[in-house]
Amino acid sequence: MADIILGIESSCDDTSAAVLKDRVLLSNVIASQQVHKDYGGVVPELASRAHEVNIVPVVSRALELAGVQPEELTAIAFTRGPGLLGSLLVGTSFAKAMGLALDIPIIMVNHLQGHILANFVRQPDKPVHEPSFPYLCLLVSGGNSQIVRVDDPLHFEILGQTIDDAVGEAFDKCSKMMGLGYPGGPIIDKLAQQGDPDRFHFAKPNIPGLDYSFSGIKTSLLYFVRDEMAKDPQFMEKNKEDICAGFQKALIDILMKKLILAARQTGIRDITIGGGVSANSGLRKAIEAEGRKRGWNTFLPEFKFTTDNAAMIAVAGYFHYQAGERTPLDVAPVSRIADY
Numbered sequence: 017m018a019d020i021i022l023g024i025e026s027s028c029d030d031t032s033a034a035v036l037k038d039r040v041l042l043s044n045v046i047a048s049q050q051v052h053k054d055y056g057g058v059v060p061e062l063a064s065r066a067h068e069v070n071i072v073p074v075v076s077r078a079l080e081l082a083g084v085q086p087e088e089l090t091a092i093a094f095t096r097g098p099g100l101l102g103s104l105l106v107g108t109s110f111a112k113a114m115g116l117a118l119d120i121p122i123i124m125v126n127h128l129q130g131h132i133l134a135n136f137v138r139q140p141d142k143p144v145h146e147p148s149f150p151y152l153c154l155l156v157s158g159g160n161s162q163i164v165r166v167d168d169p170l171h172f173e174i175l176g177q178t179i180d181d182a183v184g185e186a187f188d189k190c191s192k193m194m195g196l197g198y199p200g201g202p203i204i205d206k207l208a209q210q211g212d213p214d215r216f217h218f219a220k221p222n223i224p225g226l227d228y229s230f231s232g233i234k235t236s237l238l239y240f241v242r243d244e245m246a247k248d249p250q251f252m253e254k255n256k257e258d259i260c261a262g263f264q265k266a267l268i269d270i271l272m273k274k275l276i277l278a279a280r281q282t283g284i285r286d287i288t289i290g291g292g293v294s295a296n297s298g299l300r301k302a303i304e305a306e307g308r309k310r311g312w313n314t315f316l317p318e319f320k321f322t323t324d325n326a327a328m329i330a331v332a333g334y335f336h337y338q339a340g341e342r343t344p345l346d347v348a349p350v351s352r353i354a355d356y
């Protein structure tokens with residue numbers, strides 16, 4: 017009999033529910049929260065409250081679109097962490113209550129593992145394109161910048177990660193400081209496509225091993241813009257495309273340098289990306305170009321599976337369920353990966 021898994025994701029500012037039948041996606045509903053727009057960043061308390069409002073309609077809609085009755089569900093997978101504690105609490109409590117009411121198992125999922133396994137969500141009428149184990153995943157989002165070695169669906173190792181800001185944070189904070197808006201990634205990406213990436217250069221970090229750092233380049237950009245604006249108040253307006261192009265190029269170079277090193281050190285050639293920043297057009301092109309040069313098999317998930325979504329949580333939950341894992345009802349959410 018098929019396993020039908022309901023996935024629930026509520027770790028940050030998207031409330032999402034998805035239904036998967038043996039890894040084939042039947043529905044994936046995402047309610048993005050608009051309440052944060054005026055603040056230039058996610059406000060945790062507002063996020064929790066919006067999740068509370070969204071969770072019932074989002075889950076109901078996901079079941080309806082999938083054509084699945086609650087009684088047909090095999091298990092409920094939910095994000096336990098890392099993320100915002102109040103937000104996680106909504107998804108976790110909802111999963112517990114629904115699991116208890118239906119008398120079916122609940123399965124906790126590490127949010128990062130969801131991103132890492134996003135390529136294993138199958139879509140009806142689309143060819144299967146999945147990496148072989150072991151593979152490397154460049155996980156880049158507003159909260160993470162990591163290179164992860166994935167040995168099988170349930171075992172992964174973080175080979176390198178940021179020692180300060182995440183790359184998405186660098187996009188967001190710099191965009192905000194330059195007065196370009198929030199979230200910064202898509203805005204900078206768009207402007208960069210119209211600019212000259214070689215006109216302005218920004219300091220790149222020199223961090224040993226496979227770790228990243230993004231706070232230095234952020235500061236370098238901010239000082240540069242401040243100094244130039246002091247000389248010419250129109251500087252930003254006149255040069256924003258070139259500034260964004262140079263800044264984005266530098267961020268991509270930093271990401272690619274360590275990814276190439278990780279591939280060389282491990283000998284692994286199957287490379288995937290995940291997280292919101294993997295939507296970046298320059299990064300996607302850079303990975304494809306390096307892949308062609310170095311004989312990598314590259315896997316760039318569709319945009320809807322790169323940002324936070326419940327389909328990836330459901331697929332990770334599916335693998336845990338298949339392995340016989342069940343989560344007790346006294347489970348509590350965790351905000352940091354270190355608490356796992």
Ligand code: KG4
Pocket residue numbers: 028156157158159160183184185187188199200201202205291292293294295296297322323324
């Ligand atoms: O995975 P995600 O949706 O959730 C968080 O970790 O918060 O990632 C959001 C991040 C934000 O920093 C956003 O600016 C960035 O992904 N992002 C992008 C692009 N689209 C979204 N960064 C660069 N280029 C993009 N096209």
